[in-house]
Amino acid sequence: MKKYTHETLVGVFVLIGIICIGYLTIKLGKMQIIGGDFYEITAKFDSVAGLKPDSSVQMAGVEIGRVTSITLDTQDFVAVVKMKIKKGVPIQEDAIASIKTSGLIGDKYVSIQPGGSDELLKDGGVITDTESAVDIEGLISKYVFGSATK
Numbered sequence: 001m002k003k004y005t006h007e008t009l010v011g012v013f014v015l016i017g018i019i020c021i022g023y024l025t026i027k028l029g030k031m032q033i034i035g036g037d038f039y040e041i042t043a044k045f046d047s048v049a050g051l052k053p054d055s056s057v058q059m060a061g062v063e064i065g066r067v068t069s070i071t072l073d074t075q076d077f078v079a080v081v082k083m084k085i086k087k088g089v090p091i092q093e094d095a096i097a098s099i100k101t102s103g104l105i106g107d108k109y110v111s112i113q114p115g116g117s118d119e120l121l122k123d124g125g126v127i128t129d130t131e132s133a134v135d136i137e138g139l140i141s142k143y144v145f146g147s148a149t150k
Contacts, residue, residue, distance in 0.1 A: 038065065038084040039123040043097040043110070047132040048079040050108040051099055057083045057110045064089045067110060083110060092117040093125070099133035108133060 048070055057065035065085035073080050085091060094115030101108055112127070121127070 037087045039087055040068065040082060040084050041091065041121050041123075041125045041127060043081050043083070043127040043130050044073065044076070044078045045081060045097075045099060045130050045132045046078055048081060048099060048108075049133050050101070051081070051110070051133065052108070055107065055109050057085065057112065059089065059091075059112045059114065064112070081110065091121045091125075091127075093119040093121055094129065095121070095127055096129045096131065097127045098131035101133070101136075105136075 051067065051070060053067055053069055055067040056063050057067060065083050067081055068084050069082045071080045071082075072078075081097075091112060092115035094117040096113045096115070098111045098113070099108055100111045115129075
């Protein structure tokens with residue numbers, strides 16, 4: 001009888017350990033099991049050089065979401081960036097999305113400047129006003145080779 005009590009106790013601890021590992025895997029992996037507290041918006045850019053999926057989306061320096069995917073629109077030849085935004089963060093229809101760099105040679109992220117419209121973007125909405133990433137290498141090469149305007 002005592003043998004079965006120890007085996008049951010060990011089994012309970014192993015089960016609790018497996019549940020804890022599963023929970024930490026989901027939380028640390030930023031996975032979502034059901035839905036999530038996000039809505040998705042899209043923006044089209046001429047260039048997204050250096051931007052990657054899972055890059056930060058910020059408004060006023062505060063992270064409000066993440067980039068979920070970057071694809072190429074083969075009809076207009078522009079980059080289509082899909083972002084998931086926290087549900088409590090309203091974004092106006094006339095907001096401006098820009099690709100910025102954290103630091104001089106840091107990671108790229110999407111910065112959203114709020115607009116003045118009363119209309120808000122809904123799930124699946126599109127930001128029409130965008131500013132592409134600044135090409136630092138191109139600017140430096142123009143300056144070095146003398147073709148920069150004064």
